[in-house]
Amino acid sequence: MSKTIVEQVMAAHLVSGELVSGAEVALKIDHTLTQDATGTLAYLEFEAMGVPRAVPEVAVSYVDHNLLQTDFRNADDHRFLRTMAARYGLYFSPPGNGISHQVHLERFSAPGKTLLGSDSHTPTAGGAGMLAFGAGGLDVALALAGQPFYLIMPEILGVRLAGRFAPWVSAKDVILEVLRRLTVKGGRGKIIEYFGPALRFLSVPERAAIANMGAELGATTSIFPADAQTRKFLALQGREEDFRPLKAHGRPQYAQVLELDLASLEPLIACPSSPDKVVPVKKVSGTPVDQVLIGSCANSSFRDLMVVARTLKGRRLHPRVSLEINPGSLQVLENLALAGGLLPLLSAGARVMPPGCWGCIGMGQAPATGSVSVRTFPRNFPGRSGTKDDQVYLASPETAVAAAVFGEITDPRRLGDYPRIGAPRYFLVNGRSLVPPPPAGEKVEVIRGPNIVAFPQLSPLPDTWRGEVWLKVGDHVTTDDILPAGSQILPLRSNLPEISKYAFTRLDPEFPSRVQGRGEGAVIGGENYGQGSSREHAALAPRYLGVRVKLVKSFARIHLANLINFGILPLTFENPGDYDLLTQGQKLELPNIRQLLLDGADRLPFKVFGEKPWIQGVRVIRFKEKKVYEKEIWVRVDLSTRQRRMLALGGALNLAREG
Ligand code: MIC
Numbered sequence: 213m214s215k216t217i218v219e220q221v222m223a224a225h226l227v228s229g230e231l232v233s234g235a236e237v238a239l240k241i242d243h244t245l246t247q248d249a250t251g252t253l254a255y256l257e258f259e260a261m262g263v264p265r266a267v268p269e270v271a272v273s274y275v276d277h278n279l280l281q282t283d284f285r286n287a288d289d290h291r292f293l294r295t296m297a298a299r300y301g302l303y304f305s306p307p308g309n310g311i312s313h314q315v316h317l318e319r320f321s322a323p324g325k326t327l328l329g330s331d332s333h334t335p336t337a338g339g340a341g342m343l344a345f346g347a348g349g350l351d352v353a354l355a356l357a358g359q360p361f362y363l364i365m366p367e368i369l370g371v372r373l374a375g376r377f378a379p380w381v382s383a384k385d386v387i388l389e390v391l392r393r394l395t396v397k398g399g400r401g402k403i404i405e406y407f408g409p410a411l412r413f414l415s416v417p418e419r420a421a422i423a424n425m426g427a428e429l430g431a432t433t434s435i436f437p438a439d440a441q442t443r444k445f446l447a448l449q450g451r452e453e454d455f456r457p458l459k460a461h462g463r464p465q466y467a468q469v470l471e472l473d474l475a476s477l478e479p480l481i482a483c484p485s486s487p488d489k490v491v492p493v494k495k496v497s498g499t500p501v502d503q504v505l506i507g508s509c510a511n512s513s514f515r516d517l518m519v520v521a522r523t524l525k526g527r528r529l530h531p532r533v534s535l536e537i538n539p540g541s542l543q544v545l546e547n548l549a550l551a552g553g554l555l556p557l558l559s560a561g562a563r564v565m566p567p568g569c570w571g572c573i574g575m576g577q578a579p580a581t582g583s584v585s586v587r588t589f590p591r592n593f594p595g596r597s598g599t600k601d602d603q604v605y606l607a608s609p610e611t612a613v614a615a616a617v618f619g620e621i622t623d624p625r626r627l628g629d630y631p632r633i634g635a636p637r638y639f640l641v642n643g644r645s646l647v648p649p650p651p652a653g654e655k656v657e658v659i660r661g662p663n664i665v666a667f668p669q670l671s672p673l674p675d676t677w678r679g680e681v682w683l684k685v686g687d688h689v690t691t692d693d694i695l696p697a698g699s700q701i702l703p704l705r706s707n708l709p710e711i712s713k714y715a716f717t718r719l720d721p722e723f724p725s726r727v728q729g730r731g732e733g734a735v736i737g738g739e740n741y742g743q744g745s746s747r748e749h750a751a752l753a754p755r756y757l758g759v760r761v762k763l764v765k766s767f768a769r770i771h772l773a774n775l776i777n778f779g780i781l782p783l784t785f786e787n788p789g790d791y792d793l794l795t796q797g798q799k800l801e802l803p804n805i806r807q808l809l810l811d812g813a814d815r816l817p818f819k820v821f822g823e824k825p826w827i828q829g830v831r832v833i834r835f836k837e838k839k840v841y842e843k844e845i846w847v848r849v850d851l852s853t854r855q856r857r858m859l860a861l862g863g864a865l866n867l868a869r870e871g
Pocket residue numbers: 249250277330331332333346573591697744745746747
């Protein structure tokens with residue numbers, strides 16, 4: 213029978229539901245991963261479930277985000293994560309060992325297995341044929357406790373790759389081209405399955421770079437077949453026994469097929485400040501550049517850094533440019549050293565950091581005011597770099613190194629001979645950097661610092677909900693807008709009362725002080741609300757302040773799941789034009805909401821009250837002798853029975869407690 217890869221892996225992991233797009237399915241999870249910025253909360257939630265030991269075959273706690281130790285807080289979190297991993301049977305990847313996605317690809321990826329990670333770039337492992345999803349920490353905590361992962365079955369989009377890269381064009385240009393065509397919401401509700409003759413020439417790290425930025429398309433995940441390239445990669449890692457072939461059978465039915473000829477691709481670049489503002493490099497060439505950052509979970513493999521090193525051999529940086537290299541993993545750094553790649557970087561004037569996320573999440577490396585920064589990272593949302601009004605461009609390692617040499621954005625083909633990098637004949641695999649769990653974990657004491665605050669009890673939904681419009685925002689609001697990261701705020705990821713003081717402050721600096729202690733409220737938004745990171749704090753911190761309702765034109769997938777997990781009602785406009793009717797300060801009512809939800813209603817009446825007649829035709833009512841104007845609109849909820857119960861009870865943990 214004809215079957216896509218996605219259908220095959222899903223069928224082998226199906227716990228409940230039918231593999232029909234739009235239906236809720238539950239999948240068994242083989243591997244989990246967390247990183248430190250989402251992991252602390254995920255493990256506090258896991259602890260609250262009272263399960264004695266992690267259930268999945270492989271569970272790993274990585275430390276890669278919060279690496280700056282400006283005070284005790286990040287160090288306390290690292291210690292908490294280390295002792296927690298030992299206590300509950302997880303591997304621990306210490307600070308300096310690398311970015312979760314790169315290390316997982318190297319040390320654990322296995323074709324045909326499922327992976328759930330509390331980071332939106334978890335699909336990177338799709339480069340090695342894993343079906344890997346990004347999710348909120350609570351979903352990962354549930355998977356750690358042995359529960360399946362629920363998702364709405366996406367459509368499968370096929371991308372057929374043909375041809376071979378021209379010199380100075382690489383994997384990043386493929387995904388930038390897909391972003392140019394589909395935009396940051398083009399992948400929503402879709403899994404991307406790659407196939408075609410070009411795969412013969414694409415190594416696993418190159419595939420991983422493409423799968424990684426499927427997250428920027430809003431795709432549920434991306435996956436590649438497992439073939440000779442995959443076997444070669446696993447063999448280099450000393451894990452050939454983990455190889456299983458994986459390919460589509462017969463004539464698989466894709467909802468849509470996109471064709472891409474690698475030979476016709478040219479160097480591309482995403483302009484500030486969205487990953488889909490993609491143009492050919494030549495269109496912006498000549499733009500002066502002050503900073504170049506090479507690294508991140510998208511582009512910091514051995515190949516990527518070796519191309520940069522070979523290009524820099526015998527050259528110096530442009531005097532205006534600060535070049536920093538963030539290796540993806542200790543393994544990459546060790547092999548770079550072994551292959552003679554470190555010296556050219558250092559001699560050219562690059563600053564080489566220990567492996568980790570660094571400036572990608574604003575942990576240092578902020579650019580100067582008004583300057584241009586070219587990065588090989590996956591995201592360039594406004595302000596994410598740590599500098600207000602930043603000008604961050606996203607490009608391949610080839611285009612980035614060209615900018616470092618010439619001090620301007622320029623076509624890398626100007627650099628002359630292209631150093632094609634194959635896998636080295638001898639590859640160093642250092643198994644000691646990952647800490648396996650001890651056999652008797654029960655005896656380990658979990659050490660918490662004063663910054664680690666237990667998870668709050670969330671209240672159930674009232675019969676009729678009343679609140680106020682607390683904030684109205686536009687389209688494509690990111691989780692960085694809802695709850696910023698950066699070196700000041702990231703250390704508060706395990707301290708909800710403190711981190712809540714930053715909710716929405718990018719969009720309205722007064723938001724937390726304006727709303728706290730004023731009952732419950734709603735946020736009104738536009739299209740693709742909550743795109744970007746998987747951080748559940750972007751749901752939980754507003755909830756902590758009293759946000760119970762989000763009414764928007766459309767949601768991004770992971771954020772939607774996080775809202776439901778924390779008991780925030782995710783509503784969409786039946787008539788998107790009603791967005792214009794709502795303004796901050798209006799009073800709201802959702803009559804009989806609890807019962808309507810539990811009864812399975814998918815349309816709900818939503819009442820809006822104002823003290824002035826803000827549109828024609830509002831109904832006049834009297835409230836305590838005062839004239840009040842009322843308008844009823846209709847909103848939609850698209851939820852499964854399980855999610856409806858979760859919302860009525862106030863969140864997933866309350867549901868887990870009820871059983
Ligand atoms: C990101 O790239 O935005 C992050 C930081 O890795 C996030 C996770 C987080 O906010 O902790 C992600 O992508 O999910």
